[in-house]
Amino acid sequence: EVQLVESGGGLVQPGGSLRLSCAASGFTFSSYWMNWVRQTPGKGLVWVSRISNDGSSTSYADSVKGRFTISRDNAKNTLYLQMNSLRAEDTAVYYCARRGTTPDYWGQGTLVTVSS
């Protein structure tokens, strides 16, 4: 069974940093591109970032480019999102999702709140 479990969310002050993790199991993690997608409470889904299966290729939404960094450790079956210079508008539930072209399996999400 495919499982994705996010962690690392919490309350952080504006300008602060946070690193999210996504632990994957039930499939060959190193074979899949992975995504981060966020959802502001009560609002829609917004794609954040994507990484290739071997970590050599990454892409970002304009809204996070230069502030967020996606990475992965295939030996640990774990996806990461390093978030720096956080802003109030980054407040959201962050989901990791498998597969590059069509996110198929999603985790349950981790809530990030940026507030003073």
Next chain:
Amino acid sequence: QSALTQPRSVSGSPGQSVTISCTGTSSDVGDYNYVSWYQQHPGKAPKLMISDVSKRPSGVPDRFSGSKSGNTASLTISGLQAEDEADYYCCSYAGSYTLFGGGTKLTVL
């Protein structure tokens, strides 16, 4: 990177059919056959209902179908059931980025 355009809400009675549209541009929906649709119930993670414009993943009822014409994709739900009431999001791969629609709330009357 503008969001895809979906109606904010649609509604239908049990047994009826509804169609949700998703309009993009020639750089996303119109250029790739990687349009997908997700169902999201409150407090839950999105669930993939349609991939690659019209493919249904295993376990998704055949009441759900997808199509695309030009820059507009559509999700049709036939034989509406109470459990279909949810938010629906379209999504399009666009090469260096991915776009989601703003979401459509489906109400089953």
